[in-house]
Amino acid sequence: MTTLVLCVDRTNDISRKTGLSMPVVGWEAVRSLVTEVGLSDPEDSSVNCLLEALRVTRELRDEREDAEVAVISGTSDTTVGLDRSVALQLDDLVANFDAEAAVVVIDSAEDERLVPVIESRLRVDAVDRVVVRQAHDIESTYYLLKQFLADEELRSTVLVPLGVGLLLLPLLLVQFTPAVALAGLAALAGAVFLYKGLAIDRFLSEAQDQIRDALYSGQVSVVTYAVAAGLAIVGLFLGALQISGPAAEGDVLVPSVLFVYHSVPWLAFAALTASAGRLLDELIGNEGVPSSYMNLPFGVIAIGLVVRGFAGYLLERQGFLDHLVLLGRLELAPVQRLTMFIIAGIVISLVGVRISASVSNETFDDVVEGRNES
Template sequence: MTTLVLCVDRANDIGRKSGLSTPVVGWEAVRSLVTDVGLADPEDSSVNCLLEALRVTRELRDEREDAEVAVISGASETTVGADRAVARQLDELVELYDVESAVVVTDSAEDERLVPVIESRLRVDAVDRVVVRQAHDIESTYYLLKQFLADEELRSTVLVPVGVGLLLVPLLLVQFEPAVAMAGVAALLGAVLLYKGLAIDEFLSDVPEQVRDSLYSGQVSVVTYAVAAGLAIVGLFIGALEVQTPSIGGDELFVPSLLFVYHSVPWLALSALTASAGRLLDELIGSERISTSYMNLPFGVIAIGLVVRGVAGFLLERQGELSQLELLGWVRLSPTQRLAMFIFAGIVISLVGARISATVSDETLEDVVESRRQNES
């Protein structure tokens, strides 16, 4: 069995400069080819690729392995024609020699694209990339940029936002201070990167189809989602009304933020509860079994809303923004008691939800087991 040390030249630089047709097989033939290519163009990296193929062949033979060196190239004007030419030459070598595996020697990223073609016919044990030492950094950077610019998705994701940002810089500098202009450009670029990084574009592209399917199938969640959106807007609006215009400073910003959270959380929790209730109804209507996560969600929403409102109320009462909480009109609670009551209520509701979900899932499991027993009988 022979190991074929294969020097690959996709662009046919070797054949064009030496005037020879490939494949070129054998130690003496390849060594003579090195002289021809080197005299034609001493600066061509193909010379180093041929020498590396000879060096690898010598090392394999020194290790008592049966190795043969060969050169194949893509003698065609088109990329597809070049790849098919390489495939034909490789088929000739496999037919003429008892080849078991191959070691591929290349001098560029373009040549490495032929590795799958070779792997479809031979087992490739190694790929040896030859880069001229003096130009290592330059060539690596060049091929990295070439691959980057060849990727359409990367171009649209990175180059387009950067180009838009650079165009906006002089326009913003004319109207605003440099700090404001740079902050605006940075915010724009950050928003674009988050938009692509979080796959918001994919989510938005699927929304119309999902809404159409939901409307055609008569799902209750379509209505509840619309109601939930309205409640969320109401909550944000009410929270904003409670916030006074803050002045610059940590304390002046902290208290209005707590007021916003305290007054908007009930409406936001009601919005989430409405949306989860609609999803739960869809599960009840469309399936005989209810997922545990859908059962837990309403209770989890209520529990989180109580805890967040309790923490915000505790801090606001300590700041003197809220009066003491009264129960049944005569029991006054201290800030600590208020916080403890809300946290306790949230824990109790979450435990009740977990218990109900476990009970429902157990009953569903028993029904499934019973139906299987009936089917088997």
């Protein structure tokens, strides 16, 4: 088995400058090619790439490996044609030398694009990138910039926010102080990072397709989600009204608890409405209902009761809420009130687990038939 040391020239510079046909195979042929390329263009980095391929071949042979050096080059005017011509040359080399592995020697980011083509036909043991020492920093920076600009997603993520920020900076400096302008740019950068880091763009794109599919398929959950959104807005609005009153002035803790106490019932009702719509879709569209969908409404009610119980306990201890009176005569202490809400939440949660375990495996038709028989 032979290891091919491949000097890759995707843009066909070597063949164009020397007039030789590709591939060029063999130690002596490649040594002569180095002279031809050097005399044609002494500043061409291909000279260093060819010499590196010869050096690697010599090292492999010194380690008693069967190694052969070759130069392959694109010989077409189109992008696809360049890659396909290299692939054909590589197929001939693999067939002639019974090669099982390759060491790829390149001198540019353009040549590196051929590595996947080579990997599709040979096991690539190493990729040796040749950079002229005098221009090491320039070459490395060039490769990084070229790869960065070739990545469309990375380009839109970094360059677009940066460009918007640079355009806004003069406007902000004219209208506001430098501190305010920098704060605005920092807020913009933070919003962009969160937008990409939390994958909000992907969520929004998927949400549009899901909403469109739901509307076309006539799912009940579309309506219940809209109702749930309205209920949630009402709950947040009523909670905000409570913390804007005179009784909520001063401390920060009490307004927060007031907001939770008055908004939780509406938020729980909103979640219950949304889960009910999802449950109806499952009942109508599927033969069975997962236990998670059956248990979700009971879990929402249980959590709402527990959260409202704790909020009511704290408000009652601070004198912002009257004692709870049951049946017009039984007055509960704050601890008794909290205990009742916790027990109610646990009981409802257990009932939900029991019902979901017994009903989730039944089909919708079985449920309807059972009700008709009863």
